[in-house]
Amino acid sequence: MTQIPRPALLLGLAGLIPxxxxxxxxxxxxxxxxxxxxxxxxxxxxxxxxxxGAVILSFMSGVLWGFAAKGHGWQGYALSVLPALWAFFTTGGGADRAALALVAGFLGLLALDWHFWKTGAAPDWWMRLRILLTTGVVIALSVDLIA
Structure with missing residues (x-):
């Protein structure tokens, strides 16, 4: 894997602030x-x-849609909309339930990231960035589950 481009790394880390x-x-x-x-x-x-978290899962659906446009057909497009649909349908029902649903959503997103990376649609450095950011998100969301 190649090095994560500095703008992607810095903006990704800044995205953890909220x-x-x-x-x-x-x-x-x-x-x-x-x-x-x-x-x-x-x-x-x-x-x-x-x-x-719901906004970011929806944003990541758009990123995956871009990867799907590299010739993955219906399957790629269908997979790319899953994070947004997950956020839409699962983030109600109270803070603890929503936080747990978001943890599951971000872990599922990581699996989709891996799929698009493995098929060559995502850049070589993609999984290094996504593992780092997903770990950060899951840790932050877990605070609500244990606090």
């Missing part, structure tokens, strides 16, 4: 109070994680 902000505000009441006052209640704790 997940970790949500985790921090889940375990630090003072920070949660400050965040609620400054940003609003939707942007702290599990609320920001669930909303942002």
């Amino acid at each position: 997940f970790y902000w949500g985790a921090l505000t889940s375990v630090a009441p003072g920070l949660a109070a400050w965040g609620t006052e400054m940003l609003g209640p939707r942007f702290v704790g599990p609320y920001v994680q669930v909303f942002y």
Whole structure:
């Protein structure tokens, strides 16, 4: 595998910020109070994680759609929409249930990433980036499940 391009790595890591902000505000009441006052209640704790997680799964469906366009036909396109559909249908029912569903969704996304990488549709460095980011997301979402 080749090295992850710096812009992809830095922007990917920056994309973890809302997940970790949500985790921090889940375990630090003072920070949660400050965040609620400054940003609003939707942007702290599990609320920001669930909303942002659904957005990111949908975004990743678009990325996979781009990989499918490299000649994977119906199967590739069908697989590419699964993360967005997963987020849409599973993130209701409370913060714990939604966080667990998102963990499963991001792990499933990693399997789809591997599929597109293995078939040559994703860049050589793709799995290095996706394993790193998925690990970060799962850890951050797990804070809500154990806090």
